Amino acid sequence: MSTTAMHPLAADYLRRLRQAGRNLPAGRLDDLCAEIESHLAEAIPPGTSDAEALSVIERLGPPEEIVEAEQPPSAAPTAGDPRTWREWAAIVLLPLGGFLFGVGWVAGVILLWSSRAWSTRDKLIGTLIVPGGIAAFLPVLVLAGTAVKTRCVTQARSAAGAFVPSARRCVSAGGPSTPHEILAIVLVAIVVVAPIAVAVHLARSAGRLT
Amino acid sequence: MAPRDSTISQLRRGVLEFCVLALLRDGERYSFDLVRALGDVDGLVTSEGTLYPLLGRLRREGLVESMWRESTAGPPRRYYTITPDGDATLRTFAAQWTRFRDSVDSLLAQGATA
Numbered sequence: 001m002s003t004t005a006m007h008p009l010a011a012d013y014l015r016r017l018r019q020a021g022r023n024l025p026a027g028r029l030d031d032l033c034a035e036i037e038s039h040l041a042e043a044i045p046p047g048t049s050d051a052e053a054l055s056v057i058e059r060l061g062p063p064e065e066i067v068e069a070e071q072p073p074s075a076a077p078t079a080g081d082p083r084t085w086r087e088w089a090a091i092v093l094l095p096l097g098g099f100l101f102g103v104g105w106v107a108g109v110i111l112l113w114s115s116r117a118w119s120t121r122d123k124l125i126g127t128l129i130v131p132g133g134i135a136a137f138l139p140v141l142v143l144a145g146t147a148v149k150t151r152c153v154t155q156a157r158s159a160a161g162a163f164v165p166s167a168r169r170c171v172s173a174g175g176p177s178t179p180h181e182i183l184a185i186v187l188v189a190i191v192v193v194a195p196i197a198v199a200v201h202l203a204r205s206a207g208r209l210t
Numbered sequence: 211m212a213p214r215d216s217t218i219s220q221l222r223r224g225v226l227e228f229c230v231l232a233l234l235r236d237g238e239r240y241s242f243d244l245v246r247a248l249g250d251v252d253g254l255v256t257s258e259g260t261l262y263p264l265l266g267r268l269r270r271e272g273l274v275e276s277m278w279r280e281s282t283a284g285p286p287r288r289y290y291t292i293t294p295d296g297d298a299t300l301r302t303f304a305a306q307w308t309r310f311r312d313s314v315d316s317l318l319a320q321g322a323t324a
Binding site: 035041062070 | 256262287288
């Protein structure tokens, strides 16, 4: 009954509160919203004017302030550094966990999303750059290897009959030249550097929720 | 007043939980009633909404208990009661507060007459 008859300004306030508190643990947010909804229903009965409704909302204060008041006691039990072993494990597992048969990276993602030290934006960055972490570079390495091998084979053929270990010849052949090789090296650089950069970013941004 | 605003708001925040306990000493009250009672006291609360997180903390600390109840007219209400723990906490604070207030008052009075 109270919900259906809710004043549009009150409904809007509740919506803003839910939005502001989206990073709170679900139970806390639901509890807070139930209290505020009850407050609004009590203070703004059906038929209340917009001006009166606004003054009730003004007395409540900005939703962000309420969410902020809810946060300090819910922060990590260690009052100082928000980076507990779980945050550090996530920071290490995201770039490197892929080497543990990929399971480590998945564990890193779970730790990342279950932590309250990061915003949703940081969690998305941590997950999407790069899925699988540095281990994702293995397929790229194979690709690069294939590109190099192709060239070696061609060179070995041109060295009519002479038995020269092709690997040696490739090394002496100098730097990358084909577009394939350059692309492969750029990809390797991105796939190795990006997860490390993201890990550094996560280590620095932990606990600094906006 | 303005430059030391944060000190005042910290003081306020520090004593508010005891004010909630004091309001519950004589019996149960529902949250809206509690919040309005505190909001109506001059200079104590700037944003009424921030009292709800405070009530949640007092619940988790076991100083108060609460129960939702249907109301005959209007929305369901959450009724709060003080626990024995809350009562003991309030008594301890009240004694310390009196000493603290008297000391500060006497120093302020000395400063005014000096």
